[in-house]
Amino acid sequence: MSAYVPTDPAVSDAGTETDAAAALAADLRRVVGGEVRFDPAHRAMWSADASNYRKVPIGVVSPRDEADVAAALAVCREHRVPVLPRGAGTSIAGQAVNTAVVLDFTRHMNRVLELDPEARTARVQPGVICDQLRDAAAPHGLTFGPDPSTHNRCTIGGMIGNNACGSHSVAWGKTVDNTVGLEVLTYRGERLDTAAPQGEIPAKLRALADRVGDRVRESFPDLTRRVSGYNLDQLLPENGFDLARALVGAEGTLATTVAATMKLVESPPARALAVLGFPDAYIAADNVMVVREHSPLTIEGMDAGLIAALRAQNPVETGWKALPPGGGWLYVETGGATRQEAEDKARAVAKAMKSYGLTEAVVESDPKRMKALWRIREDGAGILTRSPDGGEAWPGWEDAAVPPEKFGSYLREFDRVLERHGRKGVYYGHFGDGCLHVRIDFDLLTEPGIANFRAFMEDAADAVVAHGGSLSGEHGDGRARSELLPRMYPPDVITAFEEFKGVFDPDDRMNPGCIVRSARMDEDLRIFVGMPTMPDEPQLAFTHDRGSFTRATRRCLGVGKCVTAHGGVMCPSYRATGDEKHSTRGRARLLFEMANGQVVTGGWQDDDVADALDLCLSCKGCKTDCPVGVDMAAYKTEFLANRYKNKLRPASHYSMGALPRWLRLVGKLPAGAVDGLNALARVPFLAGLAKRAGGIAPERGIPAIARETFTTSARSRALVEGPARHAPRGRLLLWPDTFTEHFDPGIADDAVAVLEFLGYAVELPPRTVCCGLTWTSTGQVGAARRVLRRSLRTIEPWLTEGVPVVGLEPSCTAALRADGEELLPEEPLAKAMSGGVRTFAELLAGHVDELREAVSGPGARALVQLHCHQYADLGSEADRAVMAALGIDAEVLDSGCCGLAGNFGFEKGHYEVSMAAAERVLLPAVRGAAPDVEVLADGFSCRTQLRQAGAREPVHLAQLAARALGLGK
Known part of the structure; x- marks a missing residue:
């Protein structure tokens, strides 16, 4: 059989590439039970990881078991193509991309095979997620120590590949420190179980260790966060010739892990968090050794720039407000047998740091509030990639580490390197282990920018080595740093690395280009190529x-x-x-x-x-x-x-995309005619015809239309349309959205009653208005612009006078606040609307004391389903404050999207996904709630999903507020 010579498909001869790949794919499909995907979509999706690099794979194979792995390797050997074992693809150094056959372990080989609480070990498949293992160990009071910020999606196989660490490495070390045994397959098909190593490989490794042992002892830096290079030190006699640990951090360049036995550690029953504020990150870094004396579980650090980026990027996220004042922070987590014990330890740390530059400290032991604080730190990597004005920042120099006692000095030197190269970076990291994470505003789009990137990386490497550090302290070398390893290790050790690789992979087909015989760090940069x-x-x-x-x-x-x-x-x-x-x-x-x-x-x-x-x-x-x-x-x-x-568009774009237009026509009909339409919609045959014509899922019911719209009934009650009558709190313009207007007008009636109770004069637009959302979501941007512009012109007098606009439907209110300027960026009224629209809860939140005093009767209990667009663009702090003032004991569900999502759940072909989303959390929670618990869902989509699932009749906040104030019907 002719050899397949792998090249980047982006630059190769298309015909030859396609023929060779097709033959390879066919052979793989004959012997592999899992999915074999060589189509453009899957090759595109696996062409990048979380690094700066892009390498289009030959194809993606998802093995179901070890036999599939062995079969896939055999075919790849026959075709002489490289192989890349891959986990969740969150690697930051570029070791999870290559022009190779990718073995994706996330879909099938993801089970915890055995868990031995007495031995404190677990045997797992490589696709097991870190949190999955931790959850399995938790009932036994155990956990898996390493916990990267990606702990809820990174795999154990990937953590082994990168020698991942995480925030608790101060207490429990790196993945290498928690690896007991590995079962691997080499490219040539040899199976090696490190618990009972047999064959040529162990013998060759012993000979290598005997020959280079002294140089390894001399040249490997003495620090807890050395991740760069191969773990030749684990082959030394004093480390017990530990083959499993020698394989950790190999980045898939040696063999493919098919099972791993991992160490588990005792998890403290209770934890507390001390957040220590310092004038700047330098002073925080200077004092980590003092904190280490208290034996905490975690010592993490953040710079003020991260908080500024969070506030700018995500205004509805307010967790940062819980931080103490400062320009740099340390997160110090402590554990104890009880919550009080853990909290006492955290307070002891805070007290001890008062004489070391501490400005102020916050000690927290409530799990929910601790989780909110941790979210700031865990999202850091993503937060820092974009500035508010759209500026871009990148990994690359991501996680170098130095001895923690030198960390403050290194941080200052690092900033000088940044300045020398005209770069800016905001950092955070594992300060207690001397490990720094940073995203830098490299220019990776131009050749001069890339030259600057290379020069910076070389100087930064020299600064780390000068401080006795490691180029990588967590994420590995990959394509980003392998080329720099000769700056950290002497030539004979680099040669030993190559020999080590050759023992396992003499054909150099396992993830070539990483660690040894490296790719250039300025090649294959994703946005450039x-x-x-x-x-x-x-x-x-x-x-x-x-x-x-x-x-x-x-x-x-x-x-x-x-x-x-x-x-x-x-x-x-x-x-x-x-x-x-x-x-x-x-x-x-x-x-x-x-x-x-x-x-x-x-x-x-x-x-x-x-x-x-x-x-x-x-x-x-x-x-x-x-x-x-x-x-x-x-x-x-x-x-x-x-x-x-x-x-020509799909039918659903004409039916649901233009829904406000059709409902406006229906709204002009007399009540009897509307009743007739609703009756016809309940006739199966006629409803089926209508759904087929409109591209609507046959499983869906057609929602009943209200006999009379809200604005029709309101105007009959002389609700003013022009300048307001005198009211103590002034004027408000209520936005009569399509869904409230035509499906749930009673909500608007209750909202008006509450607003008038609070002393506002509630006004309505003189004509129909619409935010254009249904046209926007179906890609009918021109129509959406026309609809929104006409609506803004209609309410221009109110916007000009600064009269607040109150929305009741979260999706429409979010569209007015966030989408209007995307549709009409040059329209001043769109900007005015964005700043002038309020949710019903935001308006009421200014009157919580008054509401609390006015509540009549016992409080209610409620499950709350937040509308997704509210979650994304509006936030829910005001809702929580109002519900508390109204005496509502509210449980806000962490349920995600209800699954209906506007037109999505109604469209043909979407019903299964729509209901699967609802059945994850929302519907089981509602079905399990006591009969007296209200289900609060402000979004029409959410209410419709609940109604059609037969759960129970949901309510809007306006309805609960009216009831609590004795105003409801």
Whole structure:
């Protein structure tokens, strides 16, 4: 058989590449039970990790078991192609991308095989997620010590590959310190169990250790965070010739792990967190040794720049307010048998630091508040990749480490290196271990910028080595730092690394280019080799990306928060399908590749991209939950706008995309006619015809339309439309959104009653108004602009006079606040609306004392489903404050999207994903709630999903407020 010579498909001869790849794929499919994917979409999605690098793989194989791995390796040997074992793809140094056959372990080989509480070990498959192992160990009072910030999506196999650490390394060390045994397959098919090593490999390694042992002892830096290079020190007699630990940190360059036995540690029953504020990060770094004397679990650090970036990028996130004053912070976590014991230890740390520059400290032991504080630190990597004006920052020099006693000195020198090269960086990191994380504003788009990147990296490496440190203290060498290893190790040790690699992989087919015989660190830079080729003339403004859609496609850095199983809102379609293609990251990768046209070649008409975006709910959860602020809802709108420009659209775009127009016509009918329409919609045959014509899922019911719209009944009650009558609190303009107006007008009636009770004069627009959301979400941008512009002109007098506009429907209110300027960036009224619109809760939040005094009767209990767009663009602090004032004992569900998401859940082909999203948390929680518990859902989509699922009748905050104040009907 002819050899397949791997080259980058972006620059290779297409015909030869396709023929060889097709033969390889066919052979793999014959012997592998798992998925074998060589299509452009999957190659595009696996072309990048969380680093600066891009290498398009030959194909992606998802083995179901060890036999599949062995079979895949055998075929790859026959075709002489490289192999890359890969976990969650969150590597920051570029070791998880290569022109190779990728073995993806996330889909199938992800089980905890055995857990021995007495031995404190667990045997796992490589695709097990870190948190999955921790959850399995928790009932036994145990945990897995290493916990990177990606702990809810990174895999144990990936952690072994990178020698990952995390925030608790001060207490429990790196992955290497927690590895008991590995079972691996080499490229040539040899199986090695490190618990009972047999064959030539162990013998060759012993000979190598005997020969280079003294040089390893002399040249390896003495620090806890040495991750760079191979672990030759673990082969030394004093370390017990530990083959398992020698393999950790090899970045998939030696063998493929098929099972691993990991050490578990005792998890303190209770924990507390001391957040120590210092004048700057230097002083915080200077004093980590003092904190270490108290034997904490964690010593993390942050710079003020991270908080500034968080506040600018995500205004609705307010967790930073809990930080003490300062310009640099240390997070010090302590553990104890009881919450009080843990808290006492944390207070002792804070007290001890008063004479070491401490400005102020906050000690917290409430798990929820601690989680909110930790979120700031854990999202740091993503937060720092974008400045408020759209400026970009990148990894590269990401996680170097020095002895912690030298950390303050290193930090000052590092800033001088930044200044010398004209670069800026904001940092955070594992200060207690002398490990610094930083994102730097490298120019990776131009050749001079890349030359500056190389020069900076070389100088930064020299600064670390001068401080006795390691080029990598956590994420490994990969494509980012392997080339720099000769600056850290002498030539004979580099030669020993090459010999070590050769013992396991004499063919150099396991993830070549990393650690030894390295790729150049300034080659394969993703945004340089993936330059866009399509015109960049977007329909939306993309104001946060300097008006550029292709710049927006660069936002995703692959940190992978969207591929988590629970928590937050994103990404509901990934959680329903488990498919990378239906994650925010997968879609962003496809859009990036669509823009450069090298692998995804169909542009706006590409069906792979269309298929991936089809299951995007446009929930906007990623806009807030993604640390980088990827807004897939906006990208989907842009894609649809261009794909269907001057073309026939799907039926649902005409039916649901233009829903306000059809409802406006219905609203002019007499009540009897509306009753007739509702009756016809309940006739199965007729409803079926209507749904087929409108592209609506046959499983969905057609919601009943109100007999009389809110504005019709309000005007009959002489609710004023012009200048207000005198009211003690002044005027308000109530925005009569389409959904409240035509489906739930009683909500608006209750809202008016509450607002008038508080002393406001409530006014209505003289004509129908609409935010244009349904047109926006279906990519009908031109129509959305016309609708919104007409509405803004209608309420111009109120906007000009600064009269607050109050919205009741979260999706519409969010559209007015956040989307208007994207549709009409040059329209002053859009900016005025963005600053002038208020949610019902935001208005009431200014009167909590008055509400508390006016509440009549016993308080209610409620489960609260936050609308996704409210979560993304509006926040919920005001809602929580109002509910507390009204005596509502509220449990805000961490349920994610309800699954209906406007038109999404009604569209044909989306019903299963829609209901799967609802069944994750929301519907089980509602079904399990006591009968007297209200289900509060301000969003029409959320209420409709609950109604059609037969859970129970939901309510709006306005209805609960009216009842609590004795105003409801």
